[in-house]
Amino acid sequence: MARNSYNLLELDVDKLFEDHKIEEIIEIEKLLDAEIERKRVELRSMVGDRYKDVLAASDAIKNMKTISQQIVDNIQTITDVCEGLITKNEDKEVEDEVKVDSKQDEERELIVLVRLAVFMNDQIWTALDKGDNLTAAQFYLLAQHIHMGLNLTKKEYLEKLPLLKQIGANLQTLRDLIFSRIKMKLEFVEITAEETSSNLNALLLLKNQSTSELLNIFIAHRKTTLNSVMNTSHSSVRVQVSAMVKCLITTIHLLHDCFVCYGDSKKGLIWQQLQNIVEDSSIPTLSKIELPVTPLLIYIPDIVKQFRPKYKSNIEAPTKDKIGLEDWLEATKTSIKSGLEQSLKLVTNVKGLHIIREEALKIELPNQWERICSESGLPETFNVWYYFFQSLITERARELISKKVFSIIKELEKDIGEVLKGDLKTERGETDLRWYSWVEETGDVSRTENTHIGLSMKTLGFSQNIVTLCSKLDGKYLELLVDVSQYLYGREYEDDIIILTHLKNRRKFIDREELESHLRVESTKNSTTLTVFLQDFLKSESNQTLLVARSLVCARFLQAITTLCPHFNKCCTFNGTTDDWSRICSHFTQSSLQFWDKWVDKCAQETDRSAKRQFSDVGVCSMISILLRWDTIEIQEQTEEKVFKSQIKVPLKPSLLLHHLLNKLNNDVSHVLPHTLPKQIHVQFIERNVELILGQYRGLLGRDLNQNQALQFLFDVKFLTTFCIPRENVRLVALSQEICDKLRGKIDPFDLDVFYSYLQNNVKRAVLQSQAILGCLLPSSAQLANLGVGEKFKDQEKDPSVLALSVPSIAFPLFCTFAHQIPSQKTTAVANVQEVAKVSSPRPTKSTPKKSQDPTAAIRSSAAALFGGLTTDWFS
Structure with a gap:
């Protein structure tokens, strides 16, 4: 169904x-x-x-009720027994103890010891799980003591205890585990003095080490800790260094508290803890264990109950003289140097080193740090950062500065190479700067600030290529100064930085002078390689025209560096030391002159070719093409009978031969802006070319010259000598005198006696008339002083005919802005001869805004500023 x-x-x-x-x-x-x-x-x-929890609780309650009832029954039984014993003692003294079977007591004692040995293994594991290695070591020693007691038991009982061998094997395993846990704990980066002392005491009890051995073990473990910190992957070098500094500070602090003294006591924490463990008055080890409740506890032998660990050596804390940290200091310094070598290479700027230092110095030192160092045998001013790390950071800063300066020069060489490889032979090239200097541009003068940067560069003859190169170079040195400023001074870089270091921070910048000196030396040393590069670059150039153009760029660039690179100057003049900068300027000046020599050589070669071509035909028939109008002079001769009048003709101007050559030289100088030429190069240019021209006149002496030719050539040589040859150049003066003497020998002595004074006057007159046009061929401002220019100029002040005649000078070509005046036989127009003040480079200053003004007025002011920038006494 x-x-x-x-x-x-x-x-x-x-x-x-x-x-x-x-x-x-x-x-x-x-x-x-x-x-x-x-x-x-x-x-x-x-x-x-x-209702699972309810059922479990119900079962637990039932069990607790049963156990509680059993405890109450046992207590009642014990109470009854005690009362019975007390009653029996009151009635009668019992002299004989209850006789127990001795064999049964031995078995019970054996059982309780075996159970206690097994229980101790569990207690050791429990202590290790809690991280209490010292307690685990004490329990191990007690367990080992119990095990040794069991091994001394009668053989007939040992045969019944196969568990005893397993207990011994377990103890050996636990011993190794305790050592492993101690090592692991001691190698923690951050560990307290209590933990360190506990673990060292555990090691001390297990191995019975001496004080020096224990100290060596502690230092060895801390070395391992430091190595682990160094080799651990960190997010940045800053974090790595900070971790190392913390580790070393912790090591010194632990060494002091554990070995030297702790708190108010004169002993280290190790010895304080050790006394509480091994002294006779200390608590027995077994009393530190909560044993399970069992009647068998009464059978534990007193030798087990009263067991305490023993320390064979004397408990004596080491003095600071016995600590001996010298080896540890040196080994640690070596280890840090090798460990940080690769890490510091990752720091690519000095500002990064500043951040590392700031982070490390922020680490707080323990209280009473100086006392800790003193009591530990270290100097009172000992500091982990300055002792172990400062030298490494300084060395890295030196390396970075050297690399940066080297890279600056290499980048500059690359930029110069690009400029020199460019097309410099164009109409707007470097060989003729008139297109640049004499053309007004909108950027010459700022309409919003009181600056004349463009105009200033034009007056100095520094083209845009030169200005750009100097700007790049100075910008790189500015970046370098900005990079090192915070490390050296603790603040951002400023042009007029004032060093005010507080006393408490003075040690922080302990390497400032060293790095300043290193920066100065590196900047000085590497700057000399620049000239070598330029010279090597031009060696391979075979084109003469391009070689001269590049040489002019190099020459002007070396001149501009010393003027347009204030930050480069700053790097070479730290601590107010200007010797290095003076040497750099001198070196650049000498190298610049060598590059200018190439321009002088080219001009001299052109002059030589032109002179040879023009002087190749100076025959009688060709003289008409080179002679200018002569001066006709009427002379009188008084006799007793009557007066005789006659006319003579003497040269009035230099010949066209000389005129063309001087115009060519004047143009050559004008192309390179004569006011920017170095004095030495200017004089060298004049002397070399004048010597070549005199050589051509000297070659004419071997020809058959008539009197007119001799007079004109004599006029030319004397004009050239008076105008261009410095009086201190004895060699050229002697050459000129030799030529003049031989030319005078070709003139009738009577005529020469009549003509010579007029010829001399015409030479002076021609020189004075030519100074405005050919003024840049004057070797010095005092060249015409012997012609009486000053006195004649004072006479003309009463009735001046000069409208705006500029001061003749070697420093700047003269403008032809004078009114024509017909020269008489007795007077000529004379211009005062003065030195034109050298144009100084404007010092970089903060631009100040100026009021808005009419644009046309700004343009007019820029034109006026041009003349004002060239010389302060341009018009007179």
């Missing part, structure tokens, strides 16, 4: 027996029992899921 045929929950028993047979009723009963069991299982499952 199927189960589903009946509704088991609504069965009617009476009707069931009426409708069904016995067999069917038995089957229904089975189905009913199965359904009841199924419902019971479902109920249990439901209750178990929903």
Whole structure:
């Protein structure tokens, strides 16, 4: 019959027996029992899921009730026994103890020791899990003591204890584990003095080390800790160095507190803890353990109950003389140097070193740090950063400065090379700067600030190429100064930086003078390689015109560096020492003169070719093409009878031969802006070319010259000598005198006696008239002083004919802005001869805004500023 045929929950028993047979009723009963069991299982499952915690608590409460009842019964039993013993003692003194079977006592003692040995293994594990290595070491020593006692038990009992061997093996494993945990703990970077002392004492109890051995072990573990910090991957070098500094500070602090003295005590924490463990008055090791409640505890032997660890050596803290940290200091310094070598290479600027130093110095030192260092045998002013790291940071700063200065010069050489490889022979090239200097541009004078940068560069003869190169060079040195400023002075760089270092921070900048000196030396040393590069660059140039153009760029660039690079100057003059900068300027000046020599050589070669071509034909027939109008002079001769009048003719101007050559020289000088020429080069240019011209006149002496030719050539030589040859040049003066003497020999002595004084006057007159046009060929401002210029100029002040005649000078070509005056036989127009003040480079100053003004007025002011910038006494 199927189960589903009946509704088991609504069965009617009476009707069931009426409708069904016995067999069917038995089957229904089975189905009913199965359904009841199924419902019971479902109920249990439901209750178990929903009320699991309640059932567990109920079971626990039942167990607690049973255990509590047993404890109460045991206490009552003990109370009854004690009361019985007290009652019996009051009645009668019992002299004989209860006799116990001695064999049974030995077995119970053996059992309790075995159980205690197993229990001690668990206690050691528990202590290790808590990180209490000192307690684990004490428990190990007690367990080892118990194990040794069991090994001394009778052989008949040992045979019954195979567990004893396993206990011994476990103890050896635990010993190794304790050592491993101690090593791991001692090599933590951040660890307290209490933890360090506990672990060292654990090591001391297990190995019975001496004081010096224990100290060496501590230092060895701290070395390992430092190496792990160095070799660990950090986010930056700054973090790595800070971690190392913290590690070393912690090491010194731990050494002092653990070995020297701790708190108010004169002993280190190690010896204080050790005394509390090994002294006779200290608590026995077994008393530190909470033993399980068992009647067998009374059978534990007193030798186990009273066990305390022993330390064979004397408990004596080392003095600072015995600590001996010298070897550790030197070894640590060596280790740090090798460990940080690669890391510091990742720092590519001095500012990064400044950040590292700042971060390290922010680390707080322990209280009473000076006392800690003194008591530990270290100097009172000992500092981890300055002792271990400062020299490395300084050395890295030196390397970075050297690399940066070297890279600056290399980048400059590259930039110069690009300029020199460019087209310098164009109309707007470097060989003729008149297009640049004499053309006014809108950028010459600022309309908003009181600056004349463009105009100033033009007056100095520095083209845009030169200015750009100097700007790049000075900008690189400015970047270098900005980079080192915070490290050296603790502040951003300023042009007029004032060093005011507080006393407490003076040690922080201990290497400032060293790095300043290094920067000065490196800047000086590397600057000399620049001239070598320029000279080597020009050696391979075969084109004479291009060679001269490049030489002029090099010469002007070397002149401009000393003027337009104030930050380069700053790098070479630290601490007020100007000797290095003076040597650099002198070196650049000498090198610049060597480059100018190439221009002088080229001009001299051109002069020589031109002179040879023009002097090749000076015959009688060709003289008409080179002679100018002569001066006609009427002379009188008084006799007794009457007066004889006659006319003579003497040269009035130099010949066209000499005039063309001097114009050519004047143009050559004008192309390179004569006011920017070095004095030495200017004089050298004049002397070399004049010597070549005199050589041509000397070559004419071997020809058959008539008197007119001799007079004109004599006039030319005397004009050239008076105008261009410095009086201190004895060699050229002697050469000129030799030529003049031989030319006078070709003139009739009587005529020469009549003509010579007039010829001399005409030479002076021609020289004075030519000074305005050919003024840049005067070797010095005093060249014409012997002609009486000053006195004649004073006479002309009463009735001046000079409208705006500029002062003749070697420093700047003269403008032809004078009114024409017909020279008489007795007087000539004379200009005062003075030196033109040298144009000094404007010192970089802060630009000050100026009021807005009319644009045309600004243009007019720029023109006036040009003349004002060239010389302060241009017009006179």
